[in-house]
Every structure is written in C-alpha cells, then in structure tokens.
Amino acid sequence: MSExxxxxxxxxxxxxxxxxxxxxxxxxxLDSPEGRARLALTAAEDLADVxxxxxxxxxxxxxxxxHPPHRAVTPLGDLLAAAPLVVxxxxxDGSASLRPAxxxxxxxxxxxxxxxxxLTQGTWQRLKACEAADCHWAYYDRSPAGRGRWCSxxxxxxxxxxxxxxxx
Numbered sequence: 001m002s003e004x005x006x007x008x009x010x011x012x013x014x015x016x017x018x019x020x021x022x023x024x025x026x027x028x029x030l031d032s033p034e035g036r037a038r039l040a041l042t043a044a045e046d047l048a049d050v051x052x053x054x055x056x057x058x059x060x061x062x063x064x065x066x067h068p069p070h071r072a073v074t075p076l077g078d079l080l081a082a083a084p085l086v087v088x089x090x091x092x093d094g095s096a097s098l099r100p101a102x103x104x105x106x107x108x109x110x111x112x113x114x115x116x117x118x119l120t121q122g123t124w125q126r127l128k129a130c131e132a133a134d135c136h137w138a139y140y141d142r143s144p145a146g147r148g149r150w151c152s153x154x155x156x157x158x159x160x161x162x163x164x165x166x167x168x
Contacts, residue, residue, distance in 0.1 A: 004151065007140035010114025011127050013039070017050075017111070018058050018129070018138035030054075042104055050107060053079055057111070061129035061138050065149065070136055083112035132156040 007015040017039060020029040029035030030047055041050065056076040059069035084101040098116045100109035118124035129136045130151035137156075141148035 004139050004142075007127055007138075008123060009121065010110070010117045011123060011140060013110055013114050014057055014127060015138045015140065017054050017107070018061060020054060023136055024134045039107060040104065041107055045107055053108060053111065058129055058136055058138065061127055062131075062136065064125050065128040065131060065141075067129070067131055070133075079108065080112045080115065083109045085109055085112055085116075130156050 006012045020035060020039070021027075028051075029038070030050060036047075039050075052074055055071070056073045056079055059071075059073045060076050062069060084106070085098045086101045087096055088099045089096045098113045100106065100113055102109065105113075115124065118127070123140075126141045126146060127138060128141050128148060129138050131149050132151075135151060135156050137151040139148070139151040
C-alpha cells in the first residue's frame with residue numbers, strides 16, 4: 001500500500017512479513033506459493049506460526065507508533081526466545097553479530113537476527129505500523145523527528161484528514 005522505500009537492512013524482511021496481509025481486502029500473500037517464496041519459507045515452517053509471528057510483529061510496530069495492539073497476540077519476546085541463533089565473531093576485526101544457526105534459516109531465526117541488528121543500529125523503533133485501523137501496514141519512518149503516522153500520506157493520511165474535516 002505504501003509508496004515508501006523499503007526499510008533498511010534486516011528490517012526489510014520484517015516489513016515484508018507484516019505486509020503480507022492486506023487488512024482492507026483480507027488478501028493474505030502467505031496463501032500463495034509466490035508469497036511464501038518471497039519470504040523464503042521452508043516447507044517445514046508452519047503457516048499458523050508464521051501468521052502468529054506476523055501479528056506479534058504488527059503489534060510491536062503499532063507500539064513503536066504509540067498505538068495499542070490491534071488484537072491480543074503472543075508477546076514477540078516469547079516467540080523470539082525460541083529462535084535458533086549463534087554469535088558469529090570475525091577473527092580479523094573481532095566484530096560480532098547474531099546469525100541463524102541453521103541453513104536454510106527458519107523465518108523465526110532470520111527475524112530474531114534482524115531485530116538484533118536493528119537494535120544495535122538504532123533503527124528498530126523506526127519500524128512502525130500505519131495508524132489507520134483498516135490498514136496497519138508496516139513502514140520505516142524516515143521523518144526527521146520520527147513522528148510518522150501513516151504508511152502513505154496520499155492514501156491513509158488523506159483519508160484521516162478528510163474524516164476529521166467532515167466531522168467538523
């Protein structure tokens with residue numbers, strides 16, 4: 001729904017996962033083989049677990065924007081605690097990072113590694129969800145003050161402003 005550029009680094013994976021469900025139309029990209037392929041889901045991954053992860057991520061993105069969860073969800077920390085990750089330390093410079101323990105990496109491990117990377121880079125709080133109740137599309141807030149409210153000013157922002165104007 002958004003015309004915004006994708007989120008940086010690993011946050012692009014999280015943004016893509018959250019945006020697999022279009023709340024307005026009800027279309028779920030996880031229902032199609034192409035949609036699952038875009039996220040490199042393995043055959044062993046349970047779609048119910050992937051959907052639970054998606055909605056927990058959406059709730060966190062809403063919290064980043066200052067909004068309550070859209071519905072009751074499993075806390076993201078509880079889900080990510082089960083992610084199989086290893087600490088990778090480079091011998092040449094001693095830098096460390098988290099990476100999935102298996103190859104191909106399950107989605108949960110890739111998401112956990114992306115969250116850890118975003119935390120260290122200070123970008124995690126900028127991944128938000130649109131405040132429009134019929135949207136909640138994930139977007140990366142690049143505004144200088146970090147106070148973006150809508151995934152698209154031309155669509156969701158314009159609708160909200162028009163509703164507010166008509167209410168007067």
